Amino acid sequence: MKSRETVMRLKRFQVDEKRRRVAQIEMMIADFERMAADLDREIAIEEQRAGISDKAHFAYPTYARAAMQRKENLVRSADELKGQLVDARAELEDAFEDLKKFEILEDREQARERAAESAREQSEMDRVAMSMRGFARA
Template sequence: MKSRESLIRLKQFQVDERRRQLAQIESMVDEFKRMARELDDQILAEQERVGITDVGHFAYPTFAKAAAQRRDNLLNSAEELNGQLEAAREDLREALEELKKFELLEERDQIRERQERDAAEQDALDEVAARRKSRI
């Protein structure tokens, strides 16, 4: 019984670790997207400041070109992390299934033990009742 309890604690730890990893990846994706939006705002502000929105124009601001490149890199990184995010979600689902399986086994064993205890108590009560009846 103790080994199963240890195994359940291990599975719970694994589930918690998978949740932490999932949250970390989600946070990174959100942060990359937020940074990309900020760069978009900076690009638009720079374009308005100089009055040139055509990227091919010879006087297009260098800052806007560099910011656009950084934004694209961030969005690409966020997209790559989405693949890791799906893998992390699948790992969490699998860990939860394993935990649930062991918890169900533990619950089944506890029910069986309770039934055995109840049966032993009932046997003891039946024996006491039989002794009383035989005295009468």
């Protein structure tokens, strides 16, 4: 009984860890996307301030060029994280299915134990009833 409880706690812990990992990756993606959007606004402001929006122009603002590079890096990182997110979600699904399988087995085992206990109780009641019949005839 003790080992089953330990295994159940372990399975639940694994599912919780996978959930935390998925949430962490989702937050990182959201942060990267937010930072990229902020950089887009800064680039637009810098282009407007300089009056030059042609990236090939020799006088294109250096800050806008650097911000664009940072934005591209953020987008690339977010895309990589999206791949990790797919993997993490698959791992979470597998861990959850594993937990459910174990819970089903646990439920079956408990049902078997309840049925055995019920049979023992019924047997004891039958024995008591038989002994009482013997006393009633005597």
